[in-house]
Amino acid sequence: MKGQPKGATIGGLAVAAGVNVETVRFYQRKGLMREPERGYGSIRRYGEADLARLRFIRSAQRLGFSLDEIGELLKLEDGTRCDEARTLAERKLVDVRQKLIDLQRIELSLTQLIDHCVASGGEVACPMIASLQEAT
Amino acid sequence: MKGQPKGATIGGLAVAAGVNVETVRFYQRKGLMREPERGYGSIRRYGEADLARLRFIRSAQRLGFSLDEIGELLKLEDGTRCDEARTLAERKLVDVRQKLIDLQRIELSLTQLIDHCVASGGEVACPMIASLQEAT
């Protein structure tokens, strides 16, 4: 009933997610990733869930969330009490929606710049900054 | 023809943008903000454009852009040669669109969590991680 090794080693996990082994261990110390039990005296094994979690962390980071904030998002995944989760989710949602607005504005600026570039021949300027002015 | 002082001092600028004076100076050193000429022997003055630029930098940071990337975005604002600008804009656009997709997925997860929370009474878990799984 014990069969062959169940999952990837930390090295395999790290490669699969495109991060450094040390980074995984760092996230474990921060409490963002679990440390699987090591079946007697041995080496830890990681599964799909660990990989997904690790990838989530990296994606969320690219979106400008700090590791502490990501920890909060992961608390939602991990199941907290309902009212608590809801409050947290609502706070995060406000933040996320503001980011969406800003990103959409930047997207628009960039597409317009590209269009103008195609249309004109020479110098162009992009109202990049104006794109984020408060639109009232 | 020289009138009264033209704009805000660095302190005023910093307060208006909600950042530290030192931060402004730091951005100047990095080349993200200009250092206005100081009319004979005196103190620098900043205008609306400087404030907008500073605010843009902070917003872009919240979206997960590094200061180096923000420098690139600002090159577009500042007007580069057309083909160069276009190439850069196209690269950034890919990045921005991926961020939009990820953020939209997170937004959906959060709203669903909130809905479930309202509907059920007790424990809830949020498929936060699943929300960013590659959907193909």
Next chain:
DNA sequence: CTTACATCCGTACTTGAGTACGGAGTCAAG
């Protein structure tokens, strides 16, 4: 059984993004 390579773990180093500090210069009010 040895040997090569990975894990484990603690500690130390690095990098990006600021923050803090301190002395010298500036400027407006009293």
Next chain:
DNA sequence: CTTGACTCCGTACTCAAGTACGGATGTAAG
């Protein structure tokens, strides 16, 4: 014309997020 607050500038410190190092242990292949 002094005084208090602010600017200027260089240098040094801090904090988050890793990265690197190195000795001890585990483990699979020859």
